[in-house]
Amino acid sequence: MIGEARLKARLGVGSVVALLLFAIPAWAQSTGIPRTTDGHPDLSGIWQSMSGAEFGLEAHPGSKDAPPSLGVVDEGTIPYQPWALDRRKQNLATRATSDPQTKCFTLGTPRGIYYPEPFQIFQRPRDLTLLFGFGHSVRTIHTNGSTHPEGPLDLWLGDSRARWDGDTLVVDVTEFNDQSWLDRAGNFHSDALHIVERWRLLDVNTIEYRARIDDAKVFTQPWNLTVLLHRRREPGVQLIENYCYTHDYDEFYPYPTEGTR
Numbered sequence: 001m002i003g004e005a006r007l008k009a010r011l012g013v014g015s016v017v018a019l020l021l022f023a024i025p026a027w028a029q030s031t032g033i034p035r036t037t038d039g040h041p042d043l044s045g046i047w048q049s050m051s052g053a054e055f056g057l058e059a060h061p062g063s064k065d066a067p068p069s070l071g072v073v074d075e076g077t078i079p080y081q082p083w084a085l086d087r088r089k090q091n092l093a094t095r096a097t098s099d100p101q102t103k104c105f106t107l108g109t110p111r112g113i114y115y116p117e118p119f120q121i122f123q124r125p126r127d128l129t130l131l132f133g134f135g136h137s138v139r140t141i142h143t144n145g146s147t148h149p150e151g152p153l154d155l156w157l158g159d160s161r162a163r164w165d166g167d168t169l170v171v172d173v174t175e176f177n178d179q180s181w182l183d184r185a186g187n188f189h190s191d192a193l194h195i196v197e198r199w200r201l202l203d204v205n206t207i208e209y210r211a212r213i214d215d216a217k218v219f220t221q222p223w224n225l226t227v228l229l230h231r232r233r234e235p236g237v238q239l240i241e242n243y244c245y246t247h248d249y250d251e252f253y254p255y256p257t258e259g260t261r
Helices: 003-025 082-093
Strands: 044-050 119-124 129-134 138-142 159-165 170-173 193-203 205-212 225-229
Touching: none
Parallel strands: 138 159
Antiparallel strands: 044 119, 044 225, 119 129, 129 138, 159 170, 170 193, 193 205, 205 225
16 A cells, blocks of 8 residues: 555656646756747857868868868759859959958858858847957847848848747848858859858757858859857957958968969
8 A cells, every 4th residue: 555655646746747847838948058038049159160161162172272171062062053153263263352351341141150260149139149350240130020121232241130940040131232252262142142041059069050042143043051150168268350451361361373372
């Protein structure tokens, strides 16, 4: 009889615990990733891509001015229209002077995300603010349910409006100009660029960043890229302004030209 009583007591306690867990919101039960007070994943922090995508989104061998890479394009290659592929080749050949980065222009979206320097995210319920060391760039991702303003607006970073899909931040980005490049290999876009980003915390220190690139003026179909962003965790780490000069970016990321190196 004593054993039976103990069993009933334990079953009773288990039922109470189950009911309590059911009553607690799902976001509060998850402890694997940091969350804000409203339960959404907290993306705040200083992040950096180690993907090498800046040197070329597609897979490429090593060269005198770029390390080798397996690429970050999900489909393997970027589906350029024939005329645009010729333009990309021309960009690559003249990148020492034609890349907007060498002129200290804003890197744009999505290039600023995987550029090999850290950037910082500040998160509030109504928006996320992204600060970039290069070019004094500040990007706002609105999460307050607002819609894109009437365009065209001709923006370097685009206009970003977001919603939460479970634990994934889905960002719709439009209203671009055609002045930025996608990397230093000459990949480019037009003012018809439309990006859908998906930001997802894989763990406390890793964000999976995915972007669907759609531009009917340049590409034959939409395509996707994926990079991982890693949290910078050094003691006292902070974002440092990269004051840009019109130069070959010193010896860190040189653009060698014939007869100059």
